[in-house]
Amino acid sequence: MKAAQINAYGDADQLFVGDLPKPKLAADEVLVATYATSINTIDWKAREGLMQKMFPWQFPVVLGWDVAGVITEVGSDVKTFKVGDEVFARPDIYQDGTRGSYAEYVAVRENQLASKPANIDFNQAAAVPLAGMTALQILRKLEVGPGKKVLIQAGAGGVGIFAIQLAKLMGAYVATTASAHNADFVKSLGADEVIDYHTTKITDVLHDYDAVYDMVNAIDEGIAILKPTGKLITISGYPTPEQQAGPQTVESGYLAATGEDLTYLANLIREDKLQIILDAEFPLTTEGIQAAHHRSESHHAKGKIVIKVREQPVASARV
Ligand SMILES: NC(=O)c1ccc[n+]([C@@H]2O[C@H](COP(=O)([O-])OP(=O)(O)OC[C@H]3O[C@@H](n4cnc5c(N)ncnc54)[C@H](OP(=O)(O)O)[C@@H]3O)[C@@H](O)[C@H]2O)c1
Known part of the structure; x- marks a missing residue:
């Protein structure tokens, strides 16, 4: 699969898009085909190596903590979600550097998932979790x-x-x-x-x-x-x-990501009580991901920066 990754800590030039194997699913995980992911300031702080104590990762590391997409596989213990469900989540990046969301496929634990509201598209959904x-x-x-x-x-x-x-x-x-x-x-x-x-x-x-x-x-x-x-x-x-x-x-204060809190936000979005503001959208290419990090590092994003990973399916466009 295509994934934006780093092989060393440093500036945005360290980011490149290349091929990696899809993550292997644990029993409590689902595999999500990513339509969009987003940038958070922690992404470039981690890229610079400032989070090494908290995250002692092995390279290559796939960064990214927001995913919106469609489930393509489910682990044997997964109860609530099924193949074909449109979901979003704030997944964890594992110590082996896998499961970041700047990738065509992301493995996510079931307890971190929520159903994507039908009244937003995948780009908007990816802006929400973290x-x-x-x-x-x-x-x-x-x-x-x-x-x-x-x-x-x-x-x-x-x-x-x-x-x-x-x-x-x-x-x-x-x-x-x-x-x-x-x-x-x-x-x-x-x-x-x-x-x-x-x-x-x-x-x-x-x-x-x-x-x-x-x-x-x-x-x-x-x-x-x-x-x-x-x-x-x-x-x-x-x-x-x-x-x-x-x-x-x-x-x-620190985020503790849960599917429950994301579902709470999803319900507000369904009721049109929570607006999602997108600052900019970039493609999942080496140039795109580097430009997205530069934009976030400006400290002046207006809302969220998203990365489009796949074309939106027509049925998921905003209604
Ligand atoms: N602990 C956690 O779990 C956690 C989770 C998420 C985020 N964070 C942290 O929270 C912070 C905010 O994250 P973010 O994603 O919201 O950042 P962001 O999107 O990059 O924030 C950009 C905004 O910051 C404003 N800004 C810049 N300098 C400012 C200043 N001196 N005073 C007031 N506003 C200023 C800008 O406003 P103008 O353009 O209007 O000037 C811009 O709208 C980051 O430090 C991030 O690492 C921590």
Whole structure:
């Protein structure tokens, strides 16, 4: 099968598309023929070798943590899904470097799968799992809800677009940071207040917040706008003991991918309650995957970057 892979850590030039065997299925896995995958910032951090402690992989490594496609094989223990089902997932990459989603076939554990909503296409579906579940799980940990004020940093980014919409669905008042040209965009997702981080310090305009969803490693500023009972979770940094010594709760947060949470998001999409915003689409070629990484590394994607792996089947086009 065709797969985008790396044989060494480094810059985007390390990425190339070549042939690899299809993954061999374990009993609890299904094989998905990939229609689309997406880029997350962790992809290029891992490509650079910054995640080696967390992921001690053997080369070649197929990167990619989002898949949308059709099941072509099921393992002997798989109960709920069958060949032909349209699904999406945030799969795990194994230590042997296999199962990344920049590939024509991805093996995914059954408990990480969800049925793809029929009202979105595969490109849109591939944009959801990692970013959408990260948005959802951290907002739940922040105990965002009616009457609560939350700051969502980087609202126009891959995680931010989902976090704004989900926080509004949870009933919260949402402030977010974005460049001026993205102000109307993040408002269209539901943000109540937008701070242009180039010109305005959040500490000058926000006070007594219940929650801060930090995606830009601005932990001190986040703590400064919290109530004493407030909570900050960062998904892009590691709070120091000093930052954790105050009355507020300050911690790092990580995604734990589950089919259950992805199904929760899929149901919101079916009800047209969650918009999926695509920044750009690239093909699964060496040039395409390198350009997609460069775009993500710009730190200014507006929504999600997707990689089209196969032509969409006609029946799956958006209705
Ligand atoms: N721990 C986990 O499980 C986990 C999971 C997912 C992501 N993450 C991390 O979360 C972070 C966000 O990921 P992402 O995929 O959403 O990133 P992304 O899509 O690359 O974010 C791009 C957005 O960031 C905004 N931005 C850039 N610098 C900013 C700043 N100083 N202040 C406010 N906004 C700024 C840009 O806004 P403008 O263009 O409007 O300027 C752009 O819309 C990354 O560090 C990623 O590694 C962690």
